[in-house]
Amino acid sequence: MxxxxxxxxxxxxxxxxxxxxxxxxxxxxxxxxxxxxxxGINGKTNSSAYAGGDEVVDETRDIRIQFISSNAEGMVWRFGPETSELVLHPGEPQVVNFTAHNPTSKPMVAQAIPSVAPSTAAAYLHKTECFCFEQQVLQPGETVEMPVRFIIDPGLPREVRRMTLAYTLFDVTERMSDLIEVAALQTN
Incomplete structure (x- = not known):
């Protein structure tokens, strides 16, 4: 050749x-x-608010939903749900508050990324309000309560009786320096 x-x-x-x-x-x-x-991993939830309809509450079923929080590497905030578990009926509006505290001496920006398990249940978790929809700016030493308002769709398959809603909090301060400056101006 x-x-x-x-x-x-x-x-x-x-x-x-x-x-x-x-x-x-x-x-x-x-x-x-x-x-x-x-x-059945990494159930994705919607990244925008659920407009909702007129859901009928299914009082014949109980769904146990567990709330978990974690910080990504490098995130120093204290972050977690006020309750770790809730039993509810599909179609019933619920609110669970998460608390975040910035223990540092500088403003920080965070982004929460949600996940639902089992992943088949993610499509049936409708959030009407969630801190995960936008970045959160906390000033030094600030503590905030962040609500998650949601409804479990009555169409959730009957075999799903337990769900987990998990949030991982990421430090996005370096990428969001403009947001910190705007928040500092608003507090002054």
Whole structure:
């Protein structure tokens, strides 16, 4: 085989490899969603408020919902729900408060990312108000109460009797410096 043919073959293989890698990059999100659905992990909730309708309360069913909070690496706030568990009826509006405290000597911005388990229940958890819809700015030493108002859709499959709503709090201060400046101006 000549050197020119060898080079042409190498270029062809490299081109196929690049196209394959590009295609794999596009396929990652659907693959991730399929794996999460298959294993019941990382239930995604809506990132905007539920407008709601006239849900009928299903008093024949009890749903036990657990609330969990955690801080991502580097987040120093004290953050958690006021109650760790609640028993409710589907269709019944509920409010659970979370408390956040900034123990530092500087303003900070946080973003909460929610997750629901089992993931099949995520589509039936309708939040009408949630601190996770926007970033939270806390001044030094400030403590705030942040409500989550929600309804469990009566269409929740009957086999789901327990749910977990988890929030992970991330420090986004560096990316949101403009938001801190605006909040400081509003408090003065």
């Amino acid at each position: 000549t050197e020119a043919m060898s080079t042409k073959r190498l270029v062809t293989w490299l081109f196929v490899l690049v196209v394959g890698m590009f295609g794999f990059g596009f396929a990652l999100v659907p693959i991730y969603d399929v794996i999460c659905d298959a294993f």
